[in-house]
Amino acid sequence: MARIVQKFGGTSVGDLDRIRNVAQRVKAEVDAGHEVAVVVSAMAGTTNQLVQWSKDIGPLHDAREYDAIVATGEQVTVGLLAIALQNIGVDARSWLGWQVPVKTDSTHGSARIEAIEADDIDARLSQGQVAVVAGFQGISEEGRITTLGRGGSDTSAVALAAALNADRCDIYTDVDGVYTTDPRIMPTARKLDQITFEEMLEMASAGAKVLQTRSVAMGMRHNVKIQVRSSFNDTPGTLVVDEDTQMERQKISGIAYSADEAKITVVGLDDKPGIAAVMFEALAHDNVNVDMIVQSASTDASRTDITFSVAAGDADKALSVLESVKDKLPYQRVDAASNIAKVSIIGTAMRTQAGIANKMFASLAEKGVNLQVISTSEIKISVLIDSAYTELAVRTLHDAFELHEA
Amino acid sequence: MARIVQKFGGTSVGDLDRIRNVAQRVKAEVDAGHEVAVVVSAMAGTTNQLVQWSKDIGPLHDAREYDAIVATGEQVTVGLLAIALQNIGVDARSWLGWQVPVKTDSTHGSARIEAIEADDIDARLSQGQVAVVAGFQGISEEGRITTLGRGGSDTSAVALAAALNADRCDIYTDVDGVYTTDPRIMPTARKLDQITFEEMLEMASAGAKVLQTRSVAMGMRHNVKIQVRSSFNDTPGTLVVDEDTQMERQKISGIAYSADEAKITVVGLDDKPGIAAVMFEALAHDNVNVDMIVQSASTDASRTDITFSVAAGDADKALSVLESVKDKLPYQRVDAASNIAKVSIIGTAMRTQAGIANKMFASLAEKGVNLQVISTSEIKISVLIDSAYTELAVRTLHDAFELHEA
Numbered sequence: 183m184a185r186i187v188q189k190f191g192g193t194s195v196g197d198l199d200r201i202r203n204v205a206q207r208v209k210a211e212v213d214a215g216h217e218v219a220v221v222v223s224a225m226a227g228t229t230n231q232l233v234q235w236s237k238d239i240g241p242l243h244d245a246r247e248y249d250a251i252v253a254t255g256e257q258v259t260v261g262l263l264a265i266a267l268q269n270i271g272v273d274a275r276s277w278l279g280w281q282v283p284v285k286t287d288s289t290h291g292s293a294r295i296e297a298i299e300a301d302d303i304d305a306r307l308s309q310g311q312v313a314v315v316a317g318f319q320g321i322s323e324e325g326r327i328t329t330l331g332r333g334g335s336d337t338s339a340v341a342l343a344a345a346l347n348a349d350r351c352d353i354y355t356d357v358d359g360v361y362t363t364d365p366r367i368m369p370t371a372r373k374l375d376q377i378t379f380e381e382m383l384e385m386a387s388a389g390a391k392v393l394q395t396r397s398v399a400m401g402m403r404h405n406v407k408i409q410v411r412s413s414f415n416d417t418p419g420t421l422v423v424d425e426d427t428q429m430e431r432q433k434i435s436g437i438a439y440s441a442d443e444a445k446i447t448v449v450g451l452d453d454k455p456g457i458a459a460v461m462f463e464a465l466a467h468d469n470v471n472v473d474m475i476v477q478s479a480s481t482d483a484s485r486t487d488i489t490f491s492v493a494a495g496d497a498d499k500a501l502s503v504l505e506s507v508k509d510k511l512p513y514q515r516v517d518a519a520s521n522i523a524k525v526s527i528i529g530t531a532m533r534t535q536a537g538i539a540n541k542m543f544a545s546l547a548e549k550g551v552n553l554q555v556i557s558t559s560e561i562k563i564s565v566l567i568d569s570a571y572t573e574l575a576v577r578t579l580h581d582a583f584e585l586h587e588a
Numbered sequence: 589m590a591r592i593v594q595k596f597g598g599t600s601v602g603d604l605d606r607i608r609n610v611a612q613r614v615k616a617e618v619d620a621g622h623e624v625a626v627v628v629s630a631m632a633g634t635t636n637q638l639v640q641w642s643k644d645i646g647p648l649h650d651a652r653e654y655d656a657i658v659a660t661g662e663q664v665t666v667g668l669l670a671i672a673l674q675n676i677g678v679d680a681r682s683w684l685g686w687q688v689p690v691k692t693d694s695t696h697g698s699a700r701i702e703a704i705e706a707d708d709i710d711a712r713l714s715q716g717q718v719a720v721v722a723g724f725q726g727i728s729e730e731g732r733i734t735t736l737g738r739g740g741s742d743t744s745a746v747a748l749a750a751a752l753n754a755d756r757c758d759i760y761t762d763v764d765g766v767y768t769t770d771p772r773i774m775p776t777a778r779k780l781d782q783i784t785f786e787e788m789l790e791m792a793s794a795g796a797k798v799l800q801t802r803s804v805a806m807g808m809r810h811n812v813k814i815q816v817r818s819s820f821n822d823t824p825g826t827l828v829v830d831e832d833t834q835m836e837r838q839k840i841s842g843i844a845y846s847a848d849e850a851k852i853t854v855v856g857l858d859d860k861p862g863i864a865a866v867m868f869e870a871l872a873h874d875n876v877n878v879d880m881i882v883q884s885a886s887t888d889a890s891r892t893d894i895t896f897s898v899a900a901g902d903a904d905k906a907l908s909v910l911e912s913v914k915d916k917l918p919y920q921r922v923d924a925a926s927n928i929a930k931v932s933i934i935g936t937a938m939r940t941q942a943g944i945a946n947k948m949f950a951s952l953a954e955k956g957v958n959l960q961v962i963s964t965s966e967i968k969i970s971v972l973i974d975s976a977y978t979e980l981a982v983r984t985l986h987d988a989f990e991l992h993e994a
Contacts, residue, residue, distance in 0.1 A: 198641065198644055198645050201645065202645070202646075232664065235604065235664070235668060236667070236668070236671065238604055239604050239607065239608070239668045239671045239672050239675070240608075240671055240672055240674070240675030240676075241675065242671070242674050242675045243671070244670065244671055244674055246681070247667040247668075247670045247671045247674075247681070247682055248667070248671075250663060250666070250667040250682055250684070251663070251664050251667035251668065253663075254660035254663045254664055257656060257657070257659075257660045257663070258638065258641070258657050258660055260656070261642070261653040261654070261656040261657035262641060262642070262645045262653075262657065264650065264653045265642065265645045265646055265648070265649070265650055265653045265654075266645050266646055268646070268648050268650055268653075269645070269646030269647065269648045270646075275652070275653070276653055276656055278656070278733075280686070281731060281732075325687060326687075327684075
């Protein structure tokens with residue numbers, strides 16, 4: 183007997199038939215003798231409708247009211263799934279964020295989970311009852327409903343698995359697992375049986391959409407065994423594991439990409455300590471999420487250039503922030519380019535294998551792909567390129583590293 | 589300065605424009621210097637959709653889950669209205685049933701309010717903040733969401749007005765107030781400036797749909813001054829008041845009708861003490877709501893007949909209950925008739941004026957309307973008639989009692 187947390191996203195609970203299908207998947211685990219807690223998202227499309235209403239009602243935005251409104255999406259699905267389970271003979275009840283309770287900070291719209299007091303659920307699981315828990319939501323110290331931000335249900339599931347000391351957290355999604363790269367771009371992409379937390383974290387932050395970054399970090403911190411699998415078939419998925427459980431890798435694990443990036447270069451900054459801090463603090467203060475950063479010498483030795491990338495949607499905001507700090511931070515000019523893609527290769531193999539960066543740069547150069555910015559971490563190399571070359575770059579690297587075979 | 593509770597139903601908050609319109613009506617009271625709490629229903633149609641899903645997901649029904657699901661309707665409108673108010677410069681926040689808290693018993697789907705702990709809202713009203721409270725919902729002792737049953741938002745509003753010692757509870761609806769009878773049937777129907785709680789109670793239970801019976805009873809018990817008025821214009825509505833504030837009436841106040849009734853006669857029962865109790869206990873046990881009851885001697889002196897009316901939708905259930913108790917309660921046969929309407933005249937004038945019943949029976953007889961069952965209370969006379977005569981009977985009585993003039 184094991185204790186399992188299952189998480190189903192909005193597509194998996196998109197209508198009543200799919201909710202009944204989810205109920206069958208839960209029942210299968212119960213019938214196998216396991217204790218089961220299920221975390222669900224809102225029915226696909228519901229959250230968008232609720233968000234739209236909250237925006238359309240007026241330009242002023244109260245994030246506390248927004249949270250109360252959008253949290254209703256999950257409230258409906260937990261009730262419906264609990265009824266669906268009872269109808270096939272499975273004892274089940276729903277739990278809203280404030281009922282569990284899932285305690286969060288008061289950052290409405292993107293709250294952080296501080297503690298899950300799961301004693302009640304724990305006791306009922308032991309008695310054989312299934313807990314159907316609303317993902318994405320919690321309660322603040324002030325007693326208001328909070329939400330964790332889009333995709334937060336993954337984080338809810340992993341945090342609940344940690345709080346319940348679950349043996350496994352199964353994240354059901356519309357793909358079979360984690361692939362070496364996006365199969366829509368590369369038909370020979372291969373599903374990975376295992377991936378490490380660190381690799382998964384880099385994949386997620388590099389643009390792979392299969393698991394939310396925060397949930398992977400949460401899983402790594404609490405050592406929750408996560409499985410990514412399909413809600414539409416019984417194929418085994420991808421297990422996200424601690425590094426030590428995995429054989430040493432001979433090659434990289436995957437290739438991620440993100441096509442909607444913008445590159446901004448601030449040219450001719452005074453080259454003195456603290457200028458980068460001033461610039462990136464100003465950007466962070468206005469919630470501009472900066473990804474890659476490269477600093478280089480300017481042609482004038484007393485000056486320097488800083489290049490960074492942001493999501494294309496944040497580019498205008500970044501430019502106006504730079505305009506506003508020009509007094510404190512004199513520079514000559516700002517160059518901005520959109521139509522930029524980020525392509526990354528990820529793998530713990532980089533720790534032990536030499537020549538991986540070389541191979542990446544050489545194979546891209548051979549196809550005439552110009553690298554505009556390069557940045558590296560211990561297990562990831564990312565490059566910014568013209569977005570017209572995105573698919574070519576991904577396919578070239580997938581072939582070069584022979585990812586179609588294990 | 590007064591303290592006012594305003595209640596807006598599903599039609600009044602049916603879309604974003606109407607919610608903005610409600611916000612303006614709240615602002616008008618705030619600008620006049622009043623403290624305001626607003627109770628709202630779900631957007632029209634939303635609750636029906638949620639109820640449908642809860643039924644369609646499977647035949648087994650868990651009322652606790654049903655309540656969690658349908659309570660989301662009001663949760664969305666309170667959030668949207670709070671944002672709409674903030675957008676026109678009115679300080680406001682939403683309150684869900686469990687946040688107030690509105691404490692109820694555990695009869696999910698038709699819970700009764702036991703207590704409203706309104707200290708937090710009280711304090712914030714005094715500071716000038718508008719409380720936007722979700723109608724129709726509360727929380728049980730077990731910490732589960734409860735709902736009060738359809739139309740329960742009227743009851744929420746009146747109960748909140750009582751808890752907050754409000755000076756007035758304005759129920760906004762799609763009609764201007766309480767009319768002498770249904771204006772769709774009788775174009776000369778007149779809006780009443782005042783009506784007593786007792787009359788309103790009898791009107792509501794006799795089929796007038798303008799206020800929910802429970803909310804009137806709640807208002808009477810706690811002496812809450814209720815006003816029924818339109819959310820679409822500024823015409824003064826109808827004030828529901830204690831009898832002593834009203835001049836002595838010379839005529840009846842109104843005519844109510846209900847077209848979907850069924851009449852059931854149990855013929856040839858043993859005429860001995862306790863048979864009525866056995867029969868109506870069995871019906872009550874199966875939730876058949878019996879309205880009028882008449883007992884009469886049978887042709888055989890040792891036997892008796894009992895006639896009662898139920899909503900047409902309950903007729904089949906009533907018949908099967910009678911079939912099931914035949915062993916304990918021997919009878920000769922059961923006669924059932926549908927296509928029955930109930931027409932009632934209501935007014936405290938009956939207490940002091942003689943001849944009102946006579947006038948009713950005579951004017952109906954003159955038009956050839958046959959009375960099948962008659963029942964009277966202190967301030968109401970109801971008759972069951974063939975439903976084909978409903979409109980004729982209502983119009984005849986409205987003219988006979990000269991209700992078009994005050």
